[in-house]
Amino acid sequence: MPASRCRLAPFVLALALPALAHAQDTSSQDDFARCLAGLAPKAAQARVQADTYQRYTRGLVADTTVIDSLNKQPEFVIPVWDYLSALVDQERIDDGKARLKQWSAVLERAQRTYGVDPATVVAVWGVESNYGQQFGQKPLLQSLGTLSCMGRRQEYFRGEFFAALRIVQSGDIGADEFKGSWAGAFGHTQFMxxxxxxxxVDFDGDGHRDLIASVPDALGSTAHYLQMSHWQAGQPWGYEVKLPAAFDSKISGRTAKRPLSYWSAQGVRLVNGSPLPGGDEPAGLVLPAGAQGPAFLTLRNFDAIYAYNASINYTLAIALLSDRLRSQPGLVAAWPTDDPGTSRAERREIQQLLLARGYDIGTVDGMVGDKTRQAIQEEQRKRGLPVDDGRPGQRILKALRQSP
Incomplete structure (x- = not known):
């Protein structure tokens, strides 16, 4: 290529880029419209009426940000102690106890109907949406429609898209109010x-099932879900335990269940040193941070919570939060780290201290996003801390507090 053309190419390209982007965007939206039109027969087979489908897909514009969320690989792996320190902090405990009082009549009725205790239901509510304060604001029909035509797992999201259309069709939730997470979860307790x-379930008796506008429907539906996941009324989720010296951790795992009598024979005790409860109820040993961290014997109700979201850390957050809502002691054993996690109040303090140092991190909200992590990394490097991982742990909090 002649040198003169090499020099001109970047300027020509710069002028052409907006038009190129517009053409690509228009082409993408045209492809999206064709995809939606092509899905109409499948929607009809899925019991979505033709007029419903036409009404809510006509003019629907793809939201490609949900594809970015679908494909995004987290840069930071969150240690279990960071995960739990934010989800089971004093704020969430205090707010949860207030909700237990506020909605006591509904929760007691849910327990009578489905056998699930109020503290567990409220703990799910607290972890899923911070008691209705963090729903997600993505229009669900737009998000699920986009995911039905673009990106990975289109067949799965088409099923959810058709289900969302049937919900609007039934009149349970209006399309304008139907908002949630980028992946389609919605309401106080985030159902797909x-x-x-x-x-x-219609737990408030108004003739509609609505997890967005009705707290009773959300709480009753959550209790119903746990019942359907084989919740055992009156039973605990499990126990924090203490392992004997030289314990063989190879026999651990939520699904590697053995009778409580077996664990007793292995020398496993409650964390306070007392013997395990008697009997042969199957229990799995869960070691979320390995044999050197806290240990838990988990029972059937732990599995019921796990069915809500297949994550050990998530299930443990609900289990431990439910204990605190019952005014039971919190976690006893320490996590195997020299830099423990921080509560949301402490994370807000970290953000305030970073803002005071001139970092542009956005809103002080206790939510640790990329900008906050990058600022923490820079401070870790400046101060010569042992790691520069961007974690909002106790070490960086202490360092920021101590220096002007």
């Missing part, structure tokens, strides 16, 4: 549309 159809 297909789960809503299968499990949700």
């Amino acid at each position: 549309p297909s789960t809503f159809e299968r499990v949700a």
Whole structure:
């Protein structure tokens, strides 16, 4: 290529880029419209009426940000002690106890109906949406429609898209109010549309099932979900335990269940040193941070919570929060780290201290995003701290507090 053309190419390209981007965007939206039109027969087979489908897909514009969320690989792996320190902090405990009092009549009725205790239901509410304060604001029909035509797992998201359309079609939730996470979960306790159809109940008796506008419907539906996941009324989720010296951790795992009598024979005790409860109820040993960290014997109700979201850390957050809502002691054993996690109040303090140092990190909200992590990393490097991982741990909090 002649040198003169090499020099001109960047300027020509710069002028052409906006038009190119517009053409690509227009082409993408045209492809999206064609995809939606092509899905109409499948929607009809899925019991979505033709006029419903036409009404809510006509003019629907793809939201490609949900594809970015679908494909995004987290840069930072969150240690279990960071995960739990934010989800089971004093704020969430205090707010949860207030909700237990505020909604006591509904929660007691849910327990009578489904056998699930109020503290567990409220703990799910607290972890899923911070008691209704963090729903997500993505229009669900737009998000699920986009995911039905673009990106990975289109077949799965088409099922959820059709379920969302059936929910609007039924009149349970209006399309304008139907908002949630980028992946389609919605309401106080974050059901997917297909789960809503299968499990949700009209617990306030107004003739509609609505997890967004009705707290009673959300709490009753959550209790119903746990009942359907084989919740055992009156039983604990499990126990924090203490392992004997030289314990063989190879026999651990939520699904590697053995009778409580077996664990007793292995020398496992409650964390306070007392013997395990008697009997042969199956229990799995969960070691979320390995044999050197806290240990838990988990029972059937732990599995019921796990069915809500297949994550050990998530299940443990609900289990431990429910204990605190019952005014039971918190976690006893220490996590195997020299830099423990921080509560949301402490994370807000970190953000305030970073703002005071001139970092542009956005809103002080206790939510640790990329900008906050990058600022923490820079401070870790400046101060010569042992790691520059961007974690909002106690070490960086202490360092920021101590220096002007």
